[in-house]
Amino acid sequence: MLEVKNVTKRYGKNLACDDVSFTLEPGSLTVLLGPNGAGKSTIIKSIIGFLKYQGSITVNGVNNKTTEARRHLGYIPELPSLYPNLTVVEHMEFIARAYKLTNYKDRIDMLLKRFELDDKRKKFGDELSKGMQQKLNLCIGLLPDPDILLLDEPMLGLDPHAIKELKNYIEEMRRAGKTLFISTHIIDSVDMLWDRTIIMQGGKIKANVTRGEIEGSGKSLEDLFFEVTEGIEKESVSEKNVAGEQTGEAK
Amino acid sequence: MRLFFYYVTHSFLNTLKKLLKTWVAVFLVLAVGGAVIGGVIGLVASAVSKNDDPEQNTSISVTEEDEEPEDDDEIHLEFSLGKNLSEVMKKYGISTVDVADLAISVLFLIVLATNVVNAKSSGKIFQPADVTMLFASPMRPQSVLMFRLMCTLGSSMLVSLFMLYQIPNLMNGAKFGFWGALSCIVVYMLILMFSTLVQVTFYTITSKFNNGIELTNRILIGVYALIGVGFTAYITISKKELIPAVFGYFAGPKTHWVPFWGWLRGITYYAVNGDLKMSGIYLGLFVAACFLTIVFIWKMKADFYEDAMFAAERKAEQLDNAQRASNGATVIREKERKGSIDREGFHFGSGANVFFYKAVYNRFRFATLKIFSKTMIVYLLLAVTVSYVVKTYATGFADLFVIPAAAMGIVAFYRTMGDPIREDTSREFFLLIPEKGYAKIMCSLLGCLAVTAIDLAVPMVIAGIMIGTNPVMVLVWFLFILSVSFFATNAGTFIALSIPGDHAQTIKGVIQIMFLYFGLGPSAAVVIAGVLLHHLVIAVAVGAVMNFITGFLLSLLLPLFLGRK
Structure with a gap:
């Protein structure tokens, strides 16, 4: 279980996250939505331990910056960064060694096949197209098979086959009891997958809603997003849900 | 360590593979071929000279002795600047080893100051890929830093190897012996290593404290002010002229005990003077101190990921810009140009x-x-x-x-x-x-x-x-x-x-x-x-x-x- 409690993050005078609190239950898929500058990437980077912040973030009760917590966390960044002088398969091997994985060869083969990188094994990082780099980025993030996976705009730059494959993979991970936290702008791409959505705006959580809570209303995730962020049909969104969940999760 | 060796060996071999697809392959073949042919010629020449009769050897030694006056003639042809310079050196009792000592001393002080000041930008030591791959891994931040530090130090060492070409120059120009010339190259390599270590050490220290950068800058200014005051006091009390005072203060053998600064100078000073044992001791002391510095960095529990991440992101942006520029795209300037710049005056050429x-x-x-x-x-x-x-x-x-x-x-x-x-x-x-x-x-x-x-x-x-x-x-x-x-x-x-x-x-x-x-x-x-x-x-x-x-x-x-x- 991942708990984010009263996290506040400032960049100089700019308040990027303001007293953010939520919990990710094991085996759930949470979608993080919000307009540009809402603080989505900041909260993800805080969870993965890149940023200094006020408040607390724990993974199974352990501080997120400890080695123990990091073993359970996985991260797929928005923009791929690869080593220009390592090949595709060497990147995978490198990550396996960094995470001290054992018996990883078959898993590397499986991931490269699923994301159509099998024939690019010997290509260097700087010889791959942007889309291929993003696929390798996904494979690297998925290789350690973490219990909690943070995905920042994972569909960006992927071709339709890769998007479909990623969705299938996400579904498989959820069935396997993994916790997934996806930040995205492409709401359609996660509409069928989510269990809970957190909508951020101006560094604050504006809504924290489960699928069950809006299922009866006939609204889609997109409807909910615009209701919360732009105030369209605001009256139809339960204020209780919006405010209640935020404080409820904080507890 | 396994990770480090995996990365280093694969990166190095892959870089070579990429280069060998270009004309560099021909260049390397020629260089290796030349070295082999030169080696064979050397061996043959050595074998032939060994087979010569002792009388001939004697005649060679006699010839060498006879040639000495010719060397004197060459000395007479010395460039007047060099001649005058040697006169000045003689006047103040300065030897070439003193000049080397002073050069190392000044270089050290410059390297120390610039690297402490630049410590805040040490986050750039990381590759953009380190952030997404290693920062997010279960490795300790110190392990990640050490991994990249080792890669940077190794790269510095590799680059400095080309300085070995300077050994004959130092032997002929400065009249150093082989070990003396080699010690200069070793000191150069150690200064490169030291500069990275200083930067990373101060980076680690400053990231631990809120106002760490201002604090280290103040300490640095204080230390250099003290050196300046010390020099003023030295020149006043000793009543020496400027040149001997500079040598006496910054390149005095009595200060070879000072950690890092003195030890580095001691390596060359004693090697040039033929005392290899003392030179070795100073080399050992310096290397041991560098090793202890690495242990210090390793033990320091500092949280530098945020700063390093932004530095790496900026680096990635710069690389992306460079890549775009090399592909013919225009890079957008961060700073706007002055309004006064002429914007429509280019009407030349065809x-x-x-x-x-x-x-x-x-x-x-x-x-x-x-x-x-x-x-x-x-x-x-x-x-x-x-x-x-x-x-x-x-x-x-x-x-x-x-x-x-x-x-x-x-x-x-x-x-x-x-x-x-x-x-x-x-x-x-x-x-x-x-x-x-x-x-x-x-x-x-x-x-x-x-x-x-x-x-x-x-x-x-x-x-x-x-x-x-x-x-x-x-x-x-x-x-x-x-x-x-x-x-x-x-x-x-x-x-x-x-x-x-x-x-x-x-x-x-x-x-x-x-x-x-x-x-x-x-x-x-x-x-x-x-x-x-x-x-x-x-x-x-x-x-x-x-x-x-x-x-x-x-x-x-x-x-x-x-x-x-």
Whole structure:
């Protein structure tokens, strides 16, 4: 279980996250939505331990910056960064060694096949197209098979086959009891997958809603997003849900 | 450690693989082949000499003894500047080892200050991929830092290996023995290593405290102020002249016990004086202290990920910009240009020579008052400062102009490192313009040369007037510096065009330096011969012609690689 409690993050005078609190239950898929500058990437980077912040973030009760917590966390960044002088398969091997994985060869083969990188094994990082780099980025993030996976705009730059494959993979991970936290702008791409959505705006959580809570209303995730962020049909969104969940999760 | 070795070996081998797909393969084959043939010849020669009869050996030794007076004759031919310099050194009791000691001392103090000040930007030590791959992994931050530190140190060591070429120079020029010359190279490598260690150490310390950067800056200013006060006190109390005071304070053997600073100097001092045991002790002390520093960094629990992440992101952005620029895209400036800059005055040239006019036009357009470019200001400051210092402190010396000329030449030389005409050759339209490839490249190169000439001309004249030298001497040195710039620009462009991709920048840099070393070597030899034979003007002019010819020959190869980038 991942708990984010009263996290506040400032960049100089700019308040990027303001007293953010939520919990990710094991085996759930949470979608993080919000307009540009809402603080989505900041909260993800805080969870993965890149940023200094006020408040607390724990993974199974352990501080997120400890080695123990990091073993359970996985991260797929928005923009791929690869080593220009390592090949595709060497990147995978490198990550396996960094995470001290054992018996990883078959898993590397499986991931490269699923994301159509099998024939690019010997290509260097700087010889791959942007889309291929993003696929390798996904494979690297998925290789350690973490219990909690943070995905920042994972569909960006992927071709339709890769998007479909990623969705299938996400579904498989959820069935396997993994916790997934996806930040995205492409709401359609996660509409069928989510269990809970957190909508951020101006560094604050504006809504924290489960699928069950809006299922009866006939609204889609997109409807909910615009209701919360732009105030369209605001009256139809339960204020209780919006405010209640935020404080409820904080507890 | 396994991870480090995996990364290092694979990165290194892959870099070599990429390079071996280019002409560098031929270069390496020639170098290895040359070394093997040279080795075989050496072995054969050695075997033949061993088979010679003892009488012949005796006659050789007699001949060597007979040749000694000829060496004396050569000494008489010594360049007057060198002669006067040796007189000054004799006057103050300064030996070449003292000069080496002072050079190491000053270099150390500069390296220490610049690296402590630059410690805040040490986050750049990380590769952008480190952030997404290693920062997110279960590795301790210190392990990640150590991983990248080791890679950087290894890379520094590898790059500094080319300095081994300087051993014969130090043996012949400074008359050091082999171990003395080798110790200078070892000290150079250790300073490179030390500079990275200092930066990372202070980076780790400052990231632990909120106002760490301001604190270290204050401490640094305090330490250097103390050194300055100490020197003032020393010169006042000892009542020494400036030169012996500088040597006595900054290169005194009594301060070899001072950690790092003294130990480094001790390595060379004792090696040159033949005391290898003491030199080894100082080397051991320095290496042990560096090792302890690494342990200190390892033990320090600092949270530097945030700063390192932003530094790595900026680096990624810069790399992306460079990549975009090399693909012909325009990079958007972060700072807006001044409104006063001329924006519609370019009406010169047609065909390939537009590249020449563009370079010259931009030189004037972006210069302050359309005259003073930043480079010209640097040349001016150098010309005035060096000429003043030389004129004031080196009275009685002949051919003083060589010193400011050399100082400006070094700046001109370093400005040509990398790929000087990338701005033109990287653009798609450079290929598309319907002119001969060679004409376009030559116009671009000449534009670059013209800009150097414009920046250099006035400072050279000022230095000439301040020193009161012969105008012909000023002219030939001016042409010589331009010829060096021309050859070096050709070499940089050749390497950039013929080794595609942005990989292996370090190795590209080493190859470029080797190109310059061997390409400019013959003209340097001619100038030195001119110095020894007292025909400096002719020698410098001949050297300039040689550089222009070799540069021109190299430029003929450039169009072959133009479309391949």
